[in-house]
Amino acid sequence: MNCNGTxxxxxxxxxxxxxxxxxxxxxxxxxxxxxxxxxxxxxxxxDEGATFIDIGAYSSKPNAEFVSETEELARLLPIIDLLTKVFPEIIISVDTFRSQVAEAAIQHGAAIINDIAAGGLDPKMMQTVAKYNTPYIMMHMRGNPQTMQSLTEYDDIVKDMLFYFSEKVSQARSLGINDIIIDPGFGFAKTTQQNFQVMNKLELFQILELPILSGISRKSMIYKTLGITPQESLNGTTVLNTISLQKGAKILRVHDVKEAVEAIRLVDSL
Incomplete structure (x- = not known):
């Protein structure tokens, strides 16, 4: 994966x-x-071993408050400028579904675009990513953060997701996007049971022949299942990160880097 020449x-x-x-x-x-x-x-x-830093200026949690594009840019761009100055070798990923935010972020030094909607909330997003030949993380979601939890009806969730990704990848390839990463979108337009169904079949997404990102860090599928809080969910996160690795995940998106790096080292030693 080519990240600003790295x-x-x-x-x-x-x-x-x-x-x-x-x-x-x-x-x-x-x-x-x-x-x-x-x-x-x-x-x-x-220091703990993160390869990428993913910056989000618009919360995508269920029922998140709307944030204007102007506000998202005002939050995001000064932080990119700060981090690229303090850490010149940093590889920044920007979590946004807006093409203008993505373009500005790339111009300020971001190396990856992480789009929760895979172009579904902005028809210019993939064109923008292709213009700069930036690696593109495309996630599975229905609706938007305000509506997604009401859109959880599937005929066969894994089959439906594979069809979704095949269409999105085809679109991205037709525009010339080279580096694509697949994110199943745990917690997005999925019930707790559906999240575990997807995790159970995560290896099937390797049929797309693209790297898989697993983002389950401290999410509700963990803390609701265990009857605890997000703050108490590090152990559960590590368990599901380990399962993700065993099923082929190539990137773990996490709040707690040290524990994720340790999981990778241990699984790699098997």
């Missing part, structure tokens, strides 16, 4: 550390509220 080999899985700069994210909303707090958090994640 080639990343995914034959060994990599970790993507989550940096939320929103006040309302489900786990760490509001924690990263100063430049120094952000620098300290990113330094910790890089």
């Amino acid at each position: 080639l990343i080999d995914l034959s060994t899985p990599k970790v993507m550390g989550i940096l939320n700069i929103t006040p309302d994210s489900f786990y760490d909303g509001g924690k990263n509220d100063s430049d120094q707090a952000i620098i300290d958090k990113v330094k910790q994640m890089l």
Whole structure:
């Protein structure tokens, strides 16, 4: 995967550390509220072994508040500028579904676009990614963060998702996007039971012959199943990250980098 000229080999899985700069994210909303707090958090994640830092300026949790494009840019661009100055070698992924936000982020130094809607919420998104030949993470979701949890009816969820991805990949390839990563979208337009059905069949997504990203860190499929809180869900996250790796995931998107890196090292030793 070519990230601003840096080639990343995914034959060994990599970790993507989550940096939320929103006040309302489900786990760490509001924690990263100063430049120094952000620098300290990113330094910790890089020191612990994160290959990528994924920055989100618009919470995509269920029923998240709407954020204007102007506000998203105002939150995001100064942080990209800050991090590329402090950490010149950093590989930044930007979590956005808006093409204008993606374009501005790339121009400021972002290396990856992580789109929860795979182009479904902005018809210009894939064209923008293709224009800059940027690696593209395409996630499975229905609707938007405000409506997705009412859109959970499937004939066969894994089959429906594979059809969704085959169409999206074909579209991306036709535009010339080279590096594509598949994200099943745990927690997006899926019930808890459906999330576990997808996890149980995660290896089937390898039929797409593309890297798989697993993003289950501290999500409700863990804490609702165990009757705990997101803050208590690190152990459950590590369990499902380990299963994801055994089923072929190549990127773990996590809040807790050290534990994910350890999981990769142990699974790699099997």
